[in-house]
Amino acid sequence: MFQDCRGLPLTTVSGQAVAAFDHAVDSYLGYRVDMPERVAEVFAADPDFVLAHCLMGYLLLMGFRSDTLGAARTALAAARQGNATAREKAHAQALAHWIEGDPDQAVAVWDDILRQHPHDILAFRLAHFVNFWSGRPQAMLASVLSVERHWSDALPGFVAILGCRCFAHEEAGSYLQAENAGREAVRLDPTDLWAAHGVAHVLEMTGRRLEGIAWVEGLQSGWSAGNNLKHHLWWHQAMYHLELGDFAKVLERYDAGFRDLASPLTGIAPDLYIDVQNAASMLFRLRRHGVDVGDRWAELADKAETRIGDCQSAFTLPHWMMALAATGRDQAAASMLSGMRDFAAGEQPIARLVAEVALPVTEAVLANGQGRHADAVAAMRLVIGEMHRMGGSHAQQDVLEQVFLDSALKAGADRDARMLLQRVAGRNPIPPERRRGYAMAAGLL
Numbered sequence: 001m002f003q004d005c006r007g008l009p010l011t012t013v014s015g016q017a018v019a020a021f022d023h024a025v026d027s028y029l030g031y032r033v034d035m036p037e038r039v040a041e042v043f044a045a046d047p048d049f050v051l052a053h054c055l056m057g058y059l060l061l062m063g064f065r066s067d068t069l070g071a072a073r074t075a076l077a078a079a080r081q082g083n084a085t086a087r088e089k090a091h092a093q094a095l096a097h098w099i100e101g102d103p104d105q106a107v108a109v110w111d112d113i114l115r116q117h118p119h120d121i122l123a124f125r126l127a128h129f130v131n132f133w134s135g136r137p138q139a140m141l142a143s144v145l146s147v148e149r150h151w152s153d154a155l156p157g158f159v160a161i162l163g164c165r166c167f168a169h170e171e172a173g174s175y176l177q178a179e180n181a182g183r184e185a186v187r188l189d190p191t192d193l194w195a196a197h198g199v200a201h202v203l204e205m206t207g208r209r210l211e212g213i214a215w216v217e218g219l220q221s222g223w224s225a226g227n228n229l230k231h232h233l234w235w236h237q238a239m240y241h242l243e244l245g246d247f248a249k250v251l252e253r254y255d256a257g258f259r260d261l262a263s264p265l266t267g268i269a270p271d272l273y274i275d276v277q278n279a280a281s282m283l284f285r286l287r288r289h290g291v292d293v294g295d296r297w298a299e300l301a302d303k304a305e306t307r308i309g310d311c312q313s314a315f316t317l318p319h320w321m322m323a324l325a326a327t328g329r330d331q332a333a334a335s336m337l338s339g340m341r342d343f344a345a346g347e348q349p350i351a352r353l354v355a356e357v358a359l360p361v362t363e364a365v366l367a368n369g370q371g372r373h374a375d376a377v378a379a380m381r382l383v384i385g386e387m388h389r390m391g392g393s394h395a396q397q398d399v400l401e402q403v404f405l406d407s408a409l410k411a412g413a414d415r416d417a418r419m420l421l422q423r424v425a426g427r428n429p430i431p432p433e434r435r436r437g438y439a440m441a442a443g444l445l
Contacts, residue, residue, distance in 0.1 A: 002014075002015060002017075002018045003018070004018060004021065004022055004025075005022045005156045006119040006120075006121065006155055006156060006157065007119065008087070008117060008119060008120060009085050009087070010049075010051060010085075010088075011049075011050050011051070011082065011083055011084050011085055011088055012045075012046045012049045012050075012052075013045075013046045013048075013049075014045060014046065016045045017042060017045035017046035017049055017052075020038070020041040020042040020044075020045045021042050021049065021051065021052055021055075022156075023038050023041065023042075024038040024039050024041070024042050024052070024055065025055070025121065025122060025157075026038075026156075026157075028055070028059070028122075028125070029121065029125060029157060029159075029160040029194075030191070030192065030193070030225075030226075031193040031194060031226050031227045031229040031230075032225050032226065032227060033225060033226065033227045033265065034225065035059065035227070039052070039055065039056060039059070042055075048078075048081070048082045049082075050079050050082045050083070050084040050088045050092070051079075051084075051088050051091060051122075053075045053076070053078040053079035053082075054075070054076075054079045054088070054091040054092055054094075054095050055122065056075040057072040057073075057075035057076050057079065057095045057099070058095060058098075058122075058126060060072040060075065061095075061098050061099065062129065063269070063272070063273070064133075064273045064312040064313035064316065065310060065312060066309070066310045066311075066312050067310070069099060072095070072099050073099055075095070076092060076095050076096055076099060079091075079092040079095065080092055087113055087116070087117055087120065090109055090112065090113050091109075091113070091122070091123070093109050094106040094107075094109035094110055094113075094123075094126070097109065098130070100348060101346070101348030101349060101350040101351065102348060102349050102350075103130045103133075103134060103349070103350070104134070104349055106126075106130060107127050107130050107131060107134075107139070110123040110124070110126055110127040111127060111143070114127070114143070114146065114147055115146075118146070118147040118150035118151075119150065119151070119155065121157040121160060121161075124143065124147055124161070124164070125160060125164070127139075127143050128140055128143060128144075128164045128167075128168070131143065132167075132171070132391060132393075133313075133315070133391035133392075134389065134391055135387075135388035135389045135390060135391050135392070137168060137171035137172045138172060140164070140167070140168035140171065140172075141168040141169060141171075141172045143164075143168070144161070144164055144165045144168045144169075147161070148161055148165060153188065158188075159185045159188050159189045159192050159195065160192075160194065162181045162182070162184055162185035162188070162195060163181075163182065163185045163192055163194035163195035163197075163198055164194070165177075165178075165181040166178045166179070166181040166182030166185065166195055166198030166199065166202075167182075167194065167197070167198035167201065169181065170182075170198055170201045170202050170205065171201075171393060171394065175202050175205060175206055175429070178198060178199075178201075178202050179199055179202045181195075181198075182195045182196070182198040182199035182202065183195075183199060185198075186199065186219070190219060190222050191222040191223065191225070191226070193223060193226050193227075193229045193230060193233065194229070196215070196216075196219050196233060197229060197232065197233055197236075199215060200212060200215060200216060200233055200236040200237075201236070201393060201394075201395060203215060203240075204236060204239060204240070204395050205394060205395065205428065205429065205430070206429060206430070207243075207429075207430040207434060207435075209240040209241075209243045209244055210240070210244075212236065212237065212239075212240040213237055213240045213241065216233050216234065216236060216237040217237070220233070220234075227265065228265050228269065228272055228274060228275055229274075231257065231258040231259075231265065231266075231274070231275055231278060232258065232274055232278060234253055234257035234258040235253075235257075235258040235278040235282065236395070237253055237257070238250045238253035238254060238257070238258065238282060239282075239395065241253065242282075242285060242286075242436060243435070243436050245436065247286065247289065247291045250282065250286065250291075251286075251291075251293070254279070254282060254283075254296070258275065258278045258279065258282075259275065259278065259279040259296070261299065270303065271303040271306070271307060273313045273315075273316045276300065276303070276316055276319055276320065277315065277316055277319050277392070277396060279296075279300055280300055280319035280320070280322040280323055281319060281322075281396065281399040283296055283297055283300075283322070283323075283326070284322050284326075284399055284402070284403070285399065285402065285437060287326070288402065288406060288437065289436070297323050297326040297327050298327055300320075300322075300323035301323040301324050301326070301327040301329055301332075303323075304320040304321075304323045304324050304332070304336070305324070305329070305332045307320060308332065308335050308336045308339045309336075309339035309342070309343065310339075311339070311340055311343040311344075311350070311351075311354050311358070312350070314350070314353050314354055314357065314358040314389075314390040314391065315358075315390040315391045315392045315396070317336075317340065317354070317358045317361075317362050318358070318361050318362045318364075318365045318400060318403075320336065321333060321336060321362045321365040321366050321369075322365055322369070324336060324366070324369075325365060325366050325368070325369020325370060326369055330370070333366050336362070337359070337362065337363060337366070340354055340358065340359050340362060341359065344359055353389060353390065356383070356386065356389075357383050357386050357387060357389050357390055358390055360379045360380060360382070360383050361379075361380060361383060361387060361390070361400060361403075363376075363379045364376040364377075364379040364380035364403060364404070364407065365403055367379060367407070368403050368406060368407045371410075373406075373407040373408075373410040373411035373413075374407075374411040374413070376403070376404070376407035376411075377404065377407050377408050377411055377413050377416050380400075380403070380404050380407070381404075381416060384401075384404060384420070384423070387400055394427065394428065398424075398437070401420060401423065401424055402437045402438075404416070404420050405417055405420045405421070405437075405438065405441055408420060409441055409444075414445060417441055417445055418445050420441075421438060421441060421442055421445060424438060
């Protein structure tokens, strides 16, 4: 029986396969663009490597695309054919739950794995990922607290634990603890994107815009091997510039940074969920401030039309609708809502999430774009406290709160606008008067 670099047993045929697998896991933890090549090296060393097939299935699902579900099922079938340890079989079971639209059960399996094997960094990082995209920061934090006592900097992957500690504390509102963990992770590995991202969130939530710009600027030279997460960091940098009122710089970062259509990363995955969220949310904010964004909405709307009926990422759905509404594609928007309703008729937990939260929020986004502001307020009012279930950080969810505020102001619904201002004042340490998306409303009301 071979062991990985953290001492966990692996069912495989050679030390070469183990080394390749460790290398692939490192790529996953580090958000590296060479992930496909590293996975290919694992299968070249051992085509029947059970946990490698699980990893392949996980990677396919992390893109939140319905057209990858078939390939993920193929990976699951391959994982179930070989001999395996109980831990490896549990990974296959988690993969099966996720494929079938029940990520909560997948997390439950990973949590069981971690109770017995707290050094299983793959189970830990996957639980962190799914808990985040399910709107559960307290579960993210509980996971970190349950395993971190078993870790030290003597174990490979320790920086990933620190990075997750940072982001979990940040989303739970413990900004000092978050920043300390994130800065320590970046000190140990200046190329670590997830820890850099966690600190960027802290700086966003605590209103340190100039420091945030410098933070991203000072680290980005080390991100040449990084994947699209660096786009999200450039989005954060643009968010700081937005708060400073430097709209020209925001558009520069848009075109040459987080939505660079000539970038090889964008070319590989032109409709990646996180990139779409970055782009649409920024264009919506700019439009609220009267900034001419040219034809930038059009390419997003083109891609939105090709993804109608794909509801694997609940949080991305209202962002697709922003593009369709902004370009006046009413027929495509109606088709998108119809596809969401069809999906929401299913019985999987993800279908219920779309039915209960994503659908009314997406309807509100369309109503806002069409000038039906009272309808937008009515659609969104009852689920405003449930939007976190779609996932996304506080910084990302903010754009949906701005949709509601924008509609309430334009509909003359002062009570709803005040409710929203109270909500954001209670959830963000920076008062609305110091936040560009809320200052005007705070002054009026």
